[in-house]
Amino acid sequence: MNEAVRGNSLWADARQSLRRNRAAMTAMAIMAVVCALVLLAPLLSAYEFDSTDWDQISEPPSLVTGHWFGTDDVGRDLFVRTLYGGRISLLVGLAATLVSLVIGIAWGATAGYIGGRTDQVMMRTVDVVYAMPFMFFVILLMVFFGRNILLIFVAVGAVNWLDMARIVRGQTLSLKKKEFIEAARAGGVSNFNIVRRHIVPNLLGVVIVYVTLTIPQVILVESFLSFLGLGVQEPMTSWGALVNDGAQAMESAPWALIFPALFLALTLFCFNFLGDGLRDALDPRDRRASG
Amino acid sequence: MSVQMAARPNDDPLLRVEGLSVSYPGGQPDQQTIHAVRNLSFVIAAGETLGIVGESGSGKTQSALSLMGLLPETALKAGSAIFAGRDLLSLDDGKLNQIRGSAISMIFQDPMTSLNPHIAIGRQMSRVLERHQGMSRRTALKVAAEMLDAVRVPDAADRLRQYPHELSGGMRQRIMIATALLCKPQLLIADEPTTALDVTVQAQILTLMHDLQHELGTAILLITHDMGVVAGLCDRVLVMRDGQMRECGSVNKVFYESQDNYTRELLAAVPRLDEVQPRRLAVVGDSEAEATADIDSRPVGDTMLTVDKLEVRFSAGRPGPFRPVQFLHAVAGVSLELGRGETLGIVGESGCGKSSLARGVLQLVDVHAGRVTLLGEELGMLDKQRLKQRRRQMQIIFQDPLASLDPRMTIADIVAEPLHTFFPTMSRTRQLVKVKAILERMGLEAGYMNRYPHEFSGGQCQRIGIARALIAEPELVICDEPVSALDVSVQAQIVNLLMDLQQDMGLALIFIAHDLAVVRHISHRVMVMYLGRIAEVADRDALYNSPRHPYTQALISAVPIPDPRVERNRDRTLLAGDVPSPLEPPSGCAFRTRCPLADARCAAETPGLRTAGESLVACHHA
Amino acid sequence: MDGGAARLDAHAHTAQNRTMLSFAFRRFLSAIPTLLILIALAFALIRVAPGGPFDTEKQIPPEIEARLNEAYHLDEPLYQQFGRYLTGLAQGDFGPSFQYKDFTVTELIAAGFPVSLKLGGLAMLLALLVGISVGTLAALRQNSRTDHVAMAAAMTGISIPNFVLAPLLVLLFAVTLRWLPAGGLGDGSLINLVLPVISLALPQIAYIARLTRGSMIEVLRSDFIRTARAQGLPGREIILGHALKPAMLPIVSYLGPATAGIITGSVVIEQIFGVPGLGRYFVQGALNRDYTLVMGVVVFYGVLIIMFNFLVDLAYRWLDPRVKL
Numbered sequence A: 001m002n003e004a005v006r007g008n009s010l011w012a013d014a015r016q017s018l019r020r021n022r023a024a025m026t027a028m029a030i031m032a033v034v035c036a037l038v039l040l041a042p043l044l045s046a047y048e049f050d051s052t053d054w055d056q057i058s059e060p061p062s063l064v065t066g067h068w069f070g071t072d073d074v075g076r077d078l079f080v081r082t083l084y085g086g087r088i089s090l091l092v093g094l095a096a097t098l099v100s101l102v103i104g105i106a107w108g109a110t111a112g113y114i115g116g117r118t119d120q121v122m123m124r125t126v127d128v129v130y131a132m133p134f135m136f137f138v139i140l141l142m143v144f145f146g147r148n149i150l151l152i153f154v155a156v157g158a159v160n161w162l163d164m165a166r167i168v169r170g171q172t173l174s175l176k177k178k179e180f181i182e183a184a185r186a187g188g189v190s191n192f193n194i195v196r197r198h199i200v201p202n203l204l205g206v207v208i209v210y211v212t213l214t215i216p217q218v219i220l221v222e223s224f225l226s227f228l229g230l231g232v233q234e235p236m237t238s239w240g241a242l243v244n245d246g247a248q249a250m251e252s253a254p255w256a257l258i259f260p261a262l263f264l265a266l267t268l269f270c271f272n273f274l275g276d277g278l279r280d281a282l283d284p285r286d287r288r289a290s291g
Numbered sequence B: 001m002s003v004q005m006a007a008r009p010n011d012d013p014l015l016r017v018e019g020l021s022v023s024y025p026g027g028q029p030d031q032q033t034i035h036a037v038r039n040l041s042f043v044i045a046a047g048e049t050l051g052i053v054g055e056s057g058s059g060k061t062q063s064a065l066s067l068m069g070l071l072p073e074t075a076l077k078a079g080s081a082i083f084a085g086r087d088l089l090s091l092d093d094g095k096l097n098q099i100r101g102s103a104i105s106m107i108f109q110d111p112m113t114s115l116n117p118h119i120a121i122g123r124q125m126s127r128v129l130e131r132h133q134g135m136s137r138r139t140a141l142k143v144a145a146e147m148l149d150a151v152r153v154p155d156a157a158d159r160l161r162q163y164p165h166e167l168s169g170g171m172r173q174r175i176m177i178a179t180a181l182l183c184k185p186q187l188l189i190a191d192e193p194t195t196a197l198d199v200t201v202q203a204q205i206l207t208l209m210h211d212l213q214h215e216l217g218t219a220i221l222l223i224t225h226d227m228g229v230v231a232g233l234c235d236r237v238l239v240m241r242d243g244q245m246r247e248c249g250s251v252n253k254v255f256y257e258s259q260d261n262y263t264r265e266l267l268a269a270v271p272r273l274d275e276v277q278p279r280r281l282a283v284v285g286d287s288e289a290e291a292t293a294d295i296d297s298r299p300v301g302d303t304m305l306t307v308d309k310l311e312v313r314f315s316a317g318r319p320g321p322f323r324p325v326q327f328l329h330a331v332a333g334v335s336l337e338l339g340r341g342e343t344l345g346i347v348g349e350s351g352c353g354k355s356s357l358a359r360g361v362l363q364l365v366d367v368h369a370g371r372v373t374l375l376g377e378e379l380g381m382l383d384k385q386r387l388k389q390r391r392r393q394m395q396i397i398f399q400d401p402l403a404s405l406d407p408r409m410t411i412a413d414i415v416a417e418p419l420h421t422f423f424p425t426m427s428r429t430r431q432l433v434k435v436k437a438i439l440e441r442m443g444l445e446a447g448y449m450n451r452y453p454h455e456f457s458g459g460q461c462q463r464i465g466i467a468r469a470l471i472a473e474p475e476l477v478i479c480d481e482p483v484s485a486l487d488v489s490v491q492a493q494i495v496n497l498l499m500d501l502q503q504d505m506g507l508a509l510i511f512i513a514h515d516l517a518v519v520r521h522i523s524h525r526v527m528v529m530y531l532g533r534i535a536e537v538a539d540r541d542a543l544y545n546s547p548r549h550p551y552t553q554a555l556i557s558a559v560p561i562p563d564p565r566v567e568r569n570r571d572r573t574l575l576a577g578d579v580p581s582p583l584e585p586p587s588g589c590a591f592r593t594r595c596p597l598a599d600a601r602c603a604a605e606t607p608g609l610r611t612a613g614e615s616l617v618a619c620h621h622a
Numbered sequence C: 001m002d003g004g005a006a007r008l009d010a011h012a013h014t015a016q017n018r019t020m021l022s023f024a025f026r027r028f029l030s031a032i033p034t035l036l037i038l039i040a041l042a043f044a045l046i047r048v049a050p051g052g053p054f055d056t057e058k059q060i061p062p063e064i065e066a067r068l069n070e071a072y073h074l075d076e077p078l079y080q081q082f083g084r085y086l087t088g089l090a091q092g093d094f095g096p097s098f099q100y101k102d103f104t105v106t107e108l109i110a111a112g113f114p115v116s117l118k119l120g121g122l123a124m125l126l127a128l129l130v131g132i133s134v135g136t137l138a139a140l141r142q143n144s145r146t147d148h149v150a151m152a153a154a155m156t157g158i159s160i161p162n163f164v165l166a167p168l169l170v171l172l173f174a175v176t177l178r179w180l181p182a183g184g185l186g187d188g189s190l191i192n193l194v195l196p197v198i199s200l201a202l203p204q205i206a207y208i209a210r211l212t213r214g215s216m217i218e219v220l221r222s223d224f225i226r227t228a229r230a231q232g233l234p235g236r237e238i239i240l241g242h243a244l245k246p247a248m249l250p251i252v253s254y255l256g257p258a259t260a261g262i263i264t265g266s267v268v269i270e271q272i273f274g275v276p277g278l279g280r281y282f283v284q285g286a287l288n289r290d291y292t293l294v295m296g297v298v299v300f301y302g303v304l305i306i307m308f309n310f311l312v313d314l315a316y317r318w319l320d321p322r323v324k325l
């Protein structure tokens, strides 16, 4: 068989238009740097995240001492703490997003594909949960069961799945009406294979965009809790907890607020920009308009 | 106002367009400039109708939009368009706004999206008058009501308070026209004004436009792809292709003595309703005109599909604790038979249930009542496994070629999917050999196999869809509006291909379309549906030459024929109104609200199918 | 459409009003189970929490604890407690506070809510005003410098959490420039609320601006706007008369989540600025294990959000003539 021409899949097209999006590419580059820093944290500084340097309490940033971001009020190096805090924040972001992803896709795709009564009941449930003041519940949980990082994952993930479920369901419903799904049904393809071969790959674009936009939301929630003093436990820390500490000392030691705040905002900023860029790249609507 | 009053020497044309070009520079370095319109020149005299015809991408709409200053900001315009002493192309928005909607107005293809769904009709109309004629809202509303009367909208005053979604498509287009005529423009630009409408409604609108033009003396620039519409309405025609003018002249000259190859080919590619002798449709760009093949001589084999009193219904709206479930009876008891090698055409306007019938036959929707028997087996009684096996024998081709292909799969995967399903043991190599063979049979290069659907044109996508339907060698293929999304020239190719394939493979075809001419072309027998029921079934020639049912008669007389002399001398039976909502079909005969022969019996009794002449007809008075 | 259909249309308006009422009724009924679930959830959550309200550092003698439990009906079976709570709620009684012994929860809510309402209401107003104007402006000048700057600012607004922003604003305007007070309600004048309101509103402004821009661009692309332009209507009239209403529909649906967001945000903002509102009571109550207070606040805010969503739904149906009731 002679070699056939390679086609340009929609993925390839999306990659191309993403590459053209300068904001998104910059965001990606910055995110890569932040991730690298966070991962390599122990190698980058001579200090431990929980070791106290009694001679260097609330020191401003200095290249000489090696406390590049200064120290906090008990003399811990803020550079290392910021990076370690980033580990927690990013980890929570990823893990909780994963939780919401799994629940949301399963729930939304089931409701959308089966439709009818099942759909109504399932989506009604989502509506009800949606109406709950969930932040208050999360705060309660934190207060009553102690600050448990696992609990944060579960609590945040269990709430964010609602949006995911709605989006996936909507998308599934509209896909189901597409003629290529009908063609597959007319061609005797089983339900399972229709979902596997046709629905899931076509959902992927939306899901990727949404995941990118969920991660910063989750990070935000975690830092919100940490800010209230309900997040991770000392001596571990997260960006939110650091911002909280920094805010209390901001008049005497502004660096303790500024560096963690900068990392937090920058990361959220990048995720949001990337999400926007991905949405533009993967949005099938514009593709057809230009044709 | 001042514009309208401006003195104009009598021998000057109303609008003189010279060297009009529209182009879109590529936004990225690797994108090329698109030349939508190139060096187009034409004139329109006061009170005349000029038709611009062309296929998609010919630049006909772009030229119209450029006259109105409605092009996107990225468009570059060149040339001039002199109207009442001013160059429309170089006026700024402020100056243009004195002319738009007043001296020149425009109506668009889709009356649903072209009217603002959030604003009452009256307000949308009165704004125009308040703006251009400085009327108070009260007076404006009164004038608007009068104009609605003039475009034969019943109960005009009530309409003003309604919103577009409360009205039918035909009514909306009348309102668009009324709004456009409010300031008595000298020129009306109509961009595919009837393309989104059913054929009987199209006939109403075209007649209306014709009458209004005589009453008001408005010049019309009619943009369309439909040669029949041009033949009926236009004084002169301009044929466009790829942004350039191919030919321009009086209707008779272009239709009967065309000097241009493309125009002639285009005309030859259009199937005609009044053609006595069917033929292969000519294919544009294929200079060796193919021999006329007679499709009638084909023998029709024994019955392979029987449909008995099929009913398909959908629940409409969500049932609630305070609301009973409402049902939409899409198909209300349809029976038919189909023999091997036979083509049954099904025609009808929107909402007649033709697509639901197809899906009911294929068991793609729940069948509420009735039986479908394929090759001696009743499909409704089969278990899942057996039904899946039967699906190999019955396939479907869809209307929207691109939407019917999974955008994330390669062509090879798409076409091979039925092989996967029905011959799970077949090796990948063997599958690819078959895919390659069928693609070549469809006139596609096998080298396309690894490409994705969005890289193909509509016609090519439709060929891929046909390849997928045929690869597992089915015996029954249902084509649901397979050519209505395609341009005339491509439509001819696909129709020819389907006819050839049928002959080669001995397929039984059900060909669903709203275009009566295409159906006449391809079918042996034709069935006319109205609101979920059969109105008439007959052999092709019997049905077209001596239709018995009043609806069939009206339908046939509503189809424009691309032949000016014929088209202008026909007697038309115009139907009143639109198709009623299938949610609340009329009692008795569903057609009675629009039927010229309707009487008390029609409202009381639902007519059954009976023999009349060579037809089976559902009418008390046929 | 023949005579019969036209007569049907004449009744369309009264019919529409009736369907609107019946929709409101149905929608209201469906809010009731949501409310019950909310209350039950809050109730259950607090009962399963380890540690009672009287677990303090010093040991309370068992008899006294029993007496306390009895006084607060903590010795009854759960369902009875729940029933008692529900009956109380129906009468606007959230029960006594465990910590502020002299107050009922209702009194505490009555004291804290007006402050929170003022703060939240002002923030919402500001968010809508600024968000919609900025978003519309950006949409009208799509891809211009104004647009890019506005959208970059909006993105920043979304990305900087308000608990980061609030201290920074304090640092700048209160500590360094000394233009505005840093916290508390002071003499109760509005100037004390400037910083809290801005901190609370900024993320919402950013979100609403982005939403407005997106929906406005979408609407401006639609066919009916092209029709309006072809009718020679000037730009201002097209925006105000044709585009604004449909473009505002997504904003209306966002009002529900926005309210929830502002309520949640007020928890930290009140904390940072020392505003004695409901959010602060909640945090204090949670840390003190003041069951009834915490539950009261959760239920109160929950009801508020559910009611608000109900109103938003009604408004949406009313605004969009296409929605089938």
Ligand code: SF4
Pocket: B550, B551, B589, B590, B591, B592, B593, B595, B596, B597, B598, B599, B602, B607, B618, B619, B620, B621, B622
């Ligand atoms: S039955 Fe009556 S209404 Fe129906 S088509 Fe015949 S004449 Fe017309």
